[in-house]
Amino acid sequence: MKQLMSGNEAVARGLYEAGVKIASAYPGTPSTEIIENLRQYQGVYSEWAPNEKVATEVAYGASIAGVRSVSIMKHVGINVAADPMFNAVYDGVEGGFVIISADDPSMHSSQNEQDNRHYARAAKMPMFEPSDSQECLDMIREAYQVSERFDTPVLFRMTTRVCHSKSLVEFGQPLQVESIPYKKNPAKYISSPANAMVHRQLLEERLQAMAEYSDKAEFNRMEINDRKFGVIASGISVQIAREVFPADYSFLSLGFTYPLPEKLIRSFAEQVEEIYVLEELDPFLEEQIKALGIKVTGKDIFPNMFELNPAIVRESYWGEKQESVDLDVDMVARPPSLCPGCPHRGFFYTIRKKKNAVIAGDIGCYTLGGSPPLAAIDSVICMGAGFSAAMGMAKAFEVSGVDKVVFGVVGDSTFFHSGITGAIEILYNKGRVIPVVLDNSTTSMTGQQDNPGTGLTLSGEIAEKVSIEALFKAIGFAKVITVDPQDLTAMEAAIDEAIAAEQACAMIVKRPCVLIKNIEHDFKLCVVDRDLCTSCRRCLRVGCSAIYYVDGKAYIDPALCTGCTVCMQVCNFDAISVVD
Amino acid sequence: MSETVKSIVLIGVGGQGTILVSKVLTTALVTAGFDVKMSEIHGMAQRGGSVSTQIRYGKKVYSPLIGVGEADILLAFERMEAVRGAALLKKDALIIVNDYTIIPPPVASGTAVYPDNCIDALREKFKLIAFNAAQVAEELGNPRVMNVVLLGAMAEVLQLDKLDWETALKVNVPERFIEINQEAFKRGRELARSEEEAYAP
Numbered sequence: 001m002k003q004l005m006s007g008n009e010a011v012a013r014g015l016y017e018a019g020v021k022i023a024s025a026y027p028g029t030p031s032t033e034i035i036e037n038l039r040q041y042q043g044v045y046s047e048w049a050p051n052e053k054v055a056t057e058v059a060y061g062a063s064i065a066g067v068r069s070v071s072i073m074k075h076v077g078i079n080v081a082a083d084p085m086f087n088a089v090y091d092g093v094e095g096g097f098v099i100i101s102a103d104d105p106s107m108h109s110s111q112n113e114q115d116n117r118h119y120a121r122a123a124k125m126p127m128f129e130p131s132d133s134q135e136c137l138d139m140i141r142e143a144y145q146v147s148e149r150f151d152t153p154v155l156f157r158m159t160t161r162v163c164h165s166k167s168l169v170e171f172g173q174p175l176q177v178e179s180i181p182y183k184k185n186p187a188k189y190i191s192s193p194a195n196a197m198v199h200r201q202l203l204e205e206r207l208q209a210m211a212e213y214s215d216k217a218e219f220n221r222m223e224i225n226d227r228k229f230g231v232i233a234s235g236i237s238v239q240i241a242r243e244v245f246p247a248d249y250s251f252l253s254l255g256f257t258y259p260l261p262e263k264l265i266r267s268f269a270e271q272v273e274e275i276y277v278l279e280e281l282d283p284f285l286e287e288q289i290k291a292l293g294i295k296v297t298g299k300d301i302f303p304n305m306f307e308l309n310p311a312i313v314r315e316s317y318w319g320e321k322q323e324s325v326d327l328d329v330d331m332v333a334r335p336p337s338l339c340p341g342c343p344h345r346g347f348f349y350t351i352r353k354k355k356n357a358v359i360a361g362d363i364g365c366y367t368l369g370g371s372p373p374l375a376a377i378d379s380v381i382c383m384g385a386g387f388s389a390a391m392g393m394a395k396a397f398e399v400s401g402v403d404k405v406v407f408g409v410v411g412d413s414t415f416f417h418s419g420i421t422g423a424i425e426i427l428y429n430k431g432r433v434i435p436v437v438l439d440n441s442t443t444s445m446t447g448q449q450d451n452p453g454t455g456l457t458l459s460g461e462i463a464e465k466v467s468i469e470a471l472f473k474a475i476g477f478a479k480v481i482t483v484d485p486q487d488l489t490a491m492e493a494a495i496d497e498a499i500a501a502e503q504a505c506a507m508i509v510k511r512p513c514v515l516i517k518n519i520e521h522d523f524k525l526c527v528v529d530r531d532l533c534t535s536c537r538r539c540l541r542v543g544c545s546a547i548y549y550v551d552g553k554a555y556i557d558p559a560l561c562t563g564c565t566v567c568m569q570v571c572n573f574d575a576i577s578v579v580d
Numbered sequence: 581m582s583e584t585v586k587s588i589v590l591i592g593v594g595g596q597g598t599i600l601v602s603k604v605l606t607t608a609l610v611t612a613g614f615d616v617k618m619s620e621i622h623g624m625a626q627r628g629g630s631v632s633t634q635i636r637y638g639k640k641v642y643s644p645l646i647g648v649g650e651a652d653i654l655l656a657f658e659r660m661e662a663v664r665g666a667a668l669l670k671k672d673a674l675i676i677v678n679d680y681t682i683i684p685p686p687v688a689s690g691t692a693v694y695p696d697n698c699i700d701a702l703r704e705k706f707k708l709i710a711f712n713a714a715q716v717a718e719e720l721g722n723p724r725v726m727n728v729v730l731l732g733a734m735a736e737v738l739q740l741d742k743l744d745w746e747t748a749l750k751v752n753v754p755e756r757f758i759e760i761n762q763e764a765f766k767r768g769r770e771l772a773r774s775e776e777e778a779y780a781p
């Protein structure tokens with residue numbers, strides 16, 4: 001029987017069916033569940049890598065050693081993994097090798113919506129774009145055929161709605177794939193300039209051969225109906241096109257989109273008068289099709305940003321706005337905010353009091369320390385930038401003679417991902433920066449995955465805990481202060497001590513995330529004594545959604561409060577107390 | 581089976597159990613032989629954000645996504661979320677709403693005021709079934725089954741007789757909670773039925 005599966009679940013199943021043996025990933029929405037599902041399958045080694053570059057190098061190494069492998073990440077992860085990815089294309093593969101990129105149009109949980117299809121073209125590697133869960137399974141199997149047949153890594157480009165939408169899937173038979181016997185092959189796998197010269201030419205031949213494959217590829221489907229109107233689409237837009245346009249239009253639905261099926265497109269153009277190109281984000285197909293000298297309409301009418309949906313496409317195409325009912329209600333947003341009891345709260349509440357502090361933040365739950373009422377962060381760029389951007393700021397303040405204390409703030413997973421190099425930079429180049437790791441013992445933002453500091457692997461095995469403190473010391477930080485952010489007095493003392501320190505000083509702010517499942521939490525409950533509450537509103541400044549005003553006084557929602565006592569510590573009137 | 585595809589939107593606040601409801605609902609629809617697509621956005625780990633799931637079923641479904649003004653039914657787990665979700669609804673759509681409030685962070689920190697006219701505004705424009713599922717769940721002895729009370733109401737208004745809700749519940753709920761969930765489901769159904777009768781001519 002067919003099963004309702006998300007694209008991520010279907011890809012995991014497909015990887016297993018394709019005989020993949022080594023899988024390495026770094027978490028990132030919307031890709032995270034792929035490897036979390038893959039780990040259930042026998043005979044596949046799955047791991048969390050410290051970052052996407054490492055994941056891609058691990059998977060590529062496995063390919064060189066003769067087994068099918070995959071590395072999995074969100075779209076911005078490809079930026080981190082781009083170096084090994086581009087070079088692996090030159091050298092080619094032994095065992096099939098696929099890199100999965102999960103893009104996030106509309107930035108549901110990302111800092112941008114970059115269209116990673118451009119990477120396929122820039123790196124000169126083949127690309128698949130599935131449109132639903134069945135295609136996720138079928139195409140990932142085919143991706144391994146393509147990888148081995150054409151001796152190349154393959155980019156498998158998904159998007160949020162493909163990853164997280166569920167549709168019906170029929171399983172295939174798992175393949176028995178033998179490891180390829182290992183043979184040393186330096187001319188192929190040592191990317192020296194001399195070898196690269198040879199590879200560069202082979203790459204051109206390969207692209208030619210893949211273009212021919214593309215014209216006949218099973219996943220590039222032409223359906224000629226009406227000869228007046230036709231639609232070319234790829235990825236999720238294939239489904240939206242079928243939904244929106246009349247069934248008697250002609251369709252060219254593309255699942256293998258680099259290299260483009262040039263002959264197929266020309267043939268479609270010869271048979272259909274008026275062609276529309278429907279694709280999410282950039283005019284990736286459109287510009288290439290226009291370069292073939294074919295007249296099409298695309299981004300002139302369809303939006304070039306954010307996710308598409310049927311209503312948007314209808315409006316763009318027929319010009320009529322889909323009506324919806326207007327309600328006269330003054331809505332309030334529900335912006336994400338740190339959970340009640342979140343360990344990050346105590347740090348941001350305290351550092352905010354230091355008016356002279358500039359805080360280069362980073363990406364994780366703690367980015368929310370930048371939202372009101374905490375509003376303690378000055379910048380967030382990308383993973384790892386917390387330390388290194390802080391360094392640049394500090395140097396700039398130095399040359400401009402500005403008196404500021406600069407903190408670089410990253411989470412534990414971010415520290416392992418790319419914070420360590422920033423810490424080295426700070427020490428090596430004598431930065432007047434205090435690097436701070438907010439160690440909540442997990443990778444929280446993406447749903448509490450383990451990381452090198454947690455002592456557990458993806459498969460739940462006990463691992464060596466990599467010590468952040470030992471790393472700081474090994475780098476050369478003379479002073480490493482570890483503090484519990486829930487004790488606001490200690491937190492403030494630690495910050496003051498770090499600011500006053502003469503030698504290089506780093507700080508580890510340590511307390512587990514309240515959503516971690518496999519540990520004991522000492523949750524309690526705080527309550528407000530209405531008689532003692534003076535309505536001063538100070539407790540609201542900690543930004544906890546469990547405490548709010550009811551009838552002019554503070555009130556703590558017992559269903560939400562974890563009894564972390566942060567609000568209690570800021571109340572000057574002893575109006576809040578803990579009950580066990 | 582009719583050709584038309586029906587679109588349902590579930591909306592609530594993270595942690596309210598919308599995911600379980602969409603699982604039971606889609607299990608029942610798939611078992612009954614419908615083509616089903618479902619889309620949900622889950623990304624941010626923190627609790628308290630607005631979460632929504634879109635479910636479409638029929639003979640053949642293409643897009644998993646519903647646009648503005650396209651949905652037939654809205655199941656809202658919270659009052660103000662119902663208003664948020666209503667933007668996706670067709671004119672003559674039906675809303676089932678949990679008459680229950682969850683304070684959003686800007687209201688908690690005192691920078692915004694929770695709107696007091698959500699239910700009235702919805703009732704003016706849509707066919708509305710409103711009751712406090714949280715209270716019903718509390719009466720049943722477990723506040724967390726609130727979501728299944730709402731699911732029961734949904735089952736009633738969908739009017740799809742061939743759906744096997746009992747099995748769908750069983751495969752998605754841990755064994756020891758089945759009984760209370762069945763009870764919650766039944767109560768939701770009854771509530772929706774009596775509310776629906778109020779609309780009968």
Ligand SMILES: Cc1ncc(C[n+]2csc(CCOP(=O)(O)OP(=O)(O)O)c2C)c(N)n1
Nearest residue numbers: 028363364365366411412413414443444445
């Ligand atoms: C290059 C890159 N990879 C992955 C992500 C997705 N992502 C955002 S935050 C985060 C992890 C944050 O973990 P941590 O630093 O421990 O902070 P926490 O969320 O636990 O507070 C990840 C994986 C990203 N934004 N960029």
Ligand code: SF4
Nearest residue numbers: 339342365444513514
């Ligand atoms: S998930 Fe954990 S780290 Fe993230 S906001 Fe909630 S408590 Fe804080």
Ligand code: SF4
Nearest residue numbers: 533534536537539571
């Ligand atoms: S800080 Fe204390 S006195 Fe002030 S509003 Fe909160 S509970 Fe009341």
Ligand code: SF4
Nearest residue numbers: 341544561564565567
């Ligand atoms: S003790 Fe105060 S700050 Fe902590 S969770 Fe409860 S209400 Fe929020």
